Amino acid sequence: MHAERSQEAASCNGLVKIYWTASGEVHALKGIDAVFPSRSVTAVVGPSGSGKSSLLRILAGLDLATAGAVTIGGTNVAGAKARALRKVRRRFTGYVFQRPSDNLIPYLTVEGHMRQAARLRRTKLDSNSLLEQLGLQGRARHKPDQLSGGEQQRLAFAQAVVGNPYMVVADEPTSELDSRSAAALLETVSSLTDLGVSFVLSTHDPEVVKMADRTLHLRHGALEAESHEMRTLSVIDHSGRIQLPPGALELFPDRRGVIQVDSEGVRITPP
Template sequence: MADAIFRLDRIGVDYPTPAGTVTGLHDVSIDVPRTGITVFAGPSGSGKSTLLRVLGLFERPARGVLWFDGVDTGALRHSGRRALRREHLGLVFQNPAENLLDYLNVGDNLRAAAQSARRSCAPEEILARLGLGGTGDWHVSALSGGQQQRLAFGCAMARGSSVILADEPTSQLDEASADLVLDTLRSLAGQEFAVLVASHDDRLIDLGTRVARLRDGRLEGVEQR
């Protein structure tokens, strides 16, 4: 794929256990486009979260090659991988509280995210794009779970991330809060972001412009929409 932001060639991940080595990913090869929503779908234990950690450069694969925008990430030292994460990748965790600094207000969370990537941002502009206009001075705890997840995506935007990775972003939310996250993903899909999501939420999977299905650490197929 000429417009791929990630290219994976036979990626394998192993974990040592008392009973022996367990393989988390088996020779996964896939190209990830640089725009739209790519969903890694599958049941618990299918390897989708492991794959997201590999793509987020938090985990080195045991086998295979991972390219990010033409760069062989396996050839990079820890500092080089950290620089790529800081400058290009934004990660949104399952638990909204894990994504934010609860001692800062909403606007300062965005400013801190931008500063971590040596950037500046206009918090009210980002909040307006997220449907959170007027909340800049609010304490994070005043936001609902769905609003907190929206803010987490906003922090990735404030850092200037071209790729946003989200691990089960609706799994700990009620339906109304999950709707807010789905609306945010719809908005991001129309902008210049590569959004990569690991999920078994059918509504989120339906949003995917590309759906890669995994089972038992193996890529079963890819659906282009």
């Protein structure tokens, strides 16, 4: 485990991601500011094309931001070279793909996956206790095709936390699972935060949102709101812009509003 782990696993400030296509620029992320605490679960929600996958890939060290600052485990990875990114992935982050089988190697046993993860992370491994914690202790000699989908995904998370990375990022981890397997996986994720790991999960699953410590709401590449303990806060960026939720946006068909500031607060009303 990292000796002096801070309360902050990762953060991003003014995060921008632009993709260049044949038809022009695609602004996938537009100035995202967010902090990801250690020992916590953050759900990332939003419609398709909202920027969830782009955010997760940058946090996992699989992609670089176009602009802005990204800090993982106290290390600024913005603009990092390929070698430096590999080091980040090996020491600081883990990534779990959406489909359970995409995370595993067909010819390796459960124990073999754990040994390989320890070798790549250059760390010692107590696989027995971790597999017992995840309910896989009786499956150590089984290969992926001998495991259920839920067991495969639990194994994916098990190898992702080997070496106690600061953060594990997972793309729709429950989408390929039945409700029972999904519930078991979420219990696993919750228990693994005791290791000091921060989990960031993109999802459309309300059960994931329910168990998460907080939820980031993305829309059109911007951070629209942040939910925490049954309270939702709208996000105001550095320029003073605020993104209205879809229900409120319908009240402004002309995209114009009157802003009133007084001793009681701030009100935005249609003209």
